[in-house]
Amino acid sequence: MYQKKELEKSLNNGLNSLPEEARTIFILRELEGLSYDEIAAQLNLRKGTVSSRLFYARQRLKEFLERDQGEE
């Protein structure tokens, strides 16, 4: 059984494996609940860039977690 502590460690590792900008966008969206427009304004990026970086971050996290949790 995947323990809570191990899961948190895995999630943390996944987050840390992301490029800095993608990680920040993901955090601003998932933890802060900001909209694409708000993230774009804060980071001085285009809305389309926020959308693609966020999608990329989620894809990377999904792959990382599948790989990491599959190894346990």
Place this chain on the structure above:
Amino acid sequence: MQENLSHCNSELISRYYDGELGQAERSRVESHILVCPSCNKILEDLKGISDQYGVHLTHQSVGIDTQETEKHVLDRLRREKAPWWAKAKDTFLSKKILFSATATAGVALLLIAVLQAPVPDSPSAIVTSVSGDVSSIIILEAPETRQTILWFNERPEGQGL
């Protein structure tokens, strides 16, 4: 009636999931997801990621300092997108450059002060000929140091020209 999506678009599903689509696009995606298992799976995956991070992670539990990360990225992005004069100002105000510039300016001021020192009005030495008979005189000018070197050859007494 809304036209259905002609092909799967993962990023569009992501924007749909985040509520970032307009009414028309949202309707098209909703209709598409109902009949497309792969897009439905993408949507489920997105929910899964959000659920995992939403349930287990808070600002405190995230092993990285999110505020510091955000600040770092914001600073970097501002520097990258800043106009050239702002970059130049930042570069100049960085400690390393400021120290070098101050040292260079100090040396330059010192050189200017030395070069602009007043030239003495009178000669620093007067050479007189004992016999009063000088066969040749060489005058050397050193403009950089503002010195004049006078070299003369005194003919011994009793010798003619």
